Amino acid sequence: MKAVPCSGPAFLKLNTMTKFFPAVFFAFLVSCGSDSPDTPVTSEKQAQLKVGEQLYKERCSVCHLSEFPSKELRKSMLAPPVFGIMTHVKEGFEHIEDPSDRKDQALAFIVDYALNPDSTKSLCEPHAIKRFGLMPTIKASTSEKELEYIAEYLYENFPPDTFDHEKNRRKHHPTKELH
Ligand code: HEC
Numbered sequence: 501m502k503a504v505p506c507s508g509p510a511f512l513k514l515n516t517m518t519k520f521f522p523a524v525f526f527a528f529l530v531s532c533g534s535d536s537p538d539t540p541v542t543s544e545k546q547a548q549l550k551v552g553e554q555l556y557k558e559r560c561s562v563c564h565l566s567e568f569p570s571k572e573l574r575k576s577m578l579a580p581p582v583f584g585i586m587t588h589v590k591e592g593f594e595h596i597e598d599p600s601d602r603k604d605q606a607l608a609f610i611v612d613y614a615l616n617p618d619s620t621k622s623l624c625e626p627h628a629i630k631r632f633g634l635m636p637t638i639k640a641s642t643s644e645k646e647l648e649y650i651a652e653y654l655y656e657n658f659p660p661d662t663f664d665h666e667k668n669r670r671k672h673h674p675t676k677e678l679h
Contacts, residue, residue: 562578566583569581589609
């Protein structure tokens, strides 16, 4: 470290800095702790989520419903609604302790499944494939990068906090319906 003269205004300035700098630095760290779950999402992240939402609407929502389906709508569904899918995907990775690892792997699963659907990889209940058939690959219209945005949007928004999957499962899939 450079020697600092211990007299005159330079010393005074340094003294003030060393006194206040740690406090200021600490406050900075606390206010910018981007890993804290309470921190509002940054505008960049928000923009990415918007892109993901848009792509999801264009490429996935033709088959996957976002909202809870009415009885009528259930009959004409082409694929499981997305809140159901995301419940199963999140359950599939909940054994991973580190939350960021858990999320990374769930996102990677969604990207991979949409590109290379395969019944042996499926995390949904078997009757989903039985009823709807295997998902066709999305490869021709959607790139891996685009799928990453979509997966991020899905992970952050589904299932909504208000959704009780167990209750839904009991109501719509009573045991006799499970083949
Ligand atoms: C042409 C209809 C169709 C489109 C479009 C579609 N899917 Fe699917 N998807 C399905 C069907 C049917 C299933 C249920 C059968 C299965 O799991 O393969 C499914 C299941 C899934 C699953 C659950 C996999 C599992 O079984 O664990 C994921 C994840 C998924 N889709 C993601 C997507 C994403 C992301 C998009 C948009 C990029 C998309 N899908 C677009 C029909 C579609």
